[in-house]
Amino acid sequence: xxxxxxxxxxxxxxxxxxxxxxxxxxxxxxxxxxxxxxxxxxxxxxxxxxxxxxxxxxxxxxxxxxxxxxxxxxxxxxxxxxxxxxxxxxxxxxxxxxxxxxxxxxxxxxxxxxxxxxxxxxxxxxxxxxxxxxxxxxxxxxxxxxxxxxxxxx
Numbered sequence: 001x002x003x004x005x006x007x008x009x010x011x012x013x014x015x016x017x018x019x020x021x022x023x024x025x026x027x028x029x030x031x032x033x034x035x036x037x038x039x040x041x042x043x044x045x046x047x048x049x050x051x052x053x054x055x056x057x058x059x060x061x062x063x064x065x066x067x068x069x070x071x072x073x074x075x076x077x078x079x080x081x082x083x084x085x086x087x088x089x090x091x092x093x094x095x096x097x098x099x100x101x102x103x104x105x106x107x108x109x110x111x112x113x114x115x116x117x118x119x120x121x122x123x124x125x126x127x128x129x130x131x132x133x134x135x136x137x138x139x140x141x142x143x144x145x146x147x148x149x150x151x152x153x154x
Contacts, residue, residue: 072108
């Protein structure tokens with residue numbers, strides 16, 4: 001994973017900055033959606049305790065939450081502070097997720113995004129993700145996507 005920014009597992013001490021990055025990253029979607037974006041409502045303390053949240057840069061400017069589900073690694077949340085958007089940090093976090101999947105011997109990466117987050121659809125497609133379905137869950141109109149992990153041998 002050389003060449004990637006400083007990415008480390010989040011600790012309890014990171015919780016305030018994790019909340020700050022998420023709030024800043026998702027604020028622009030508040031006017032597009034009927035409900036606040038789900039990541040803004042989530043309690044990240046258990047995610048940090050379980051070792052599933054990774055943070056990037058110092059000071060923290062991005063984060064990614066990763067959960068193993070069967071033969072895939074679910075990207076539950078990717079957030080980049082607006083001050084760091086356009087710097088390649090989001091791509092680097094996605095590359096980190098793919099490297100983690102390969103390291104864990106997983107064949108696929110999966111994610112979902114809200115249908116109103118149109119910018120994300122194009123970014124994920126550019127990174128090789130394909131849409132696998134759409135559904136409404138907990139009031140959120142989600143688009144599900146997946147990608148084969150590079151180097152997984154599948």
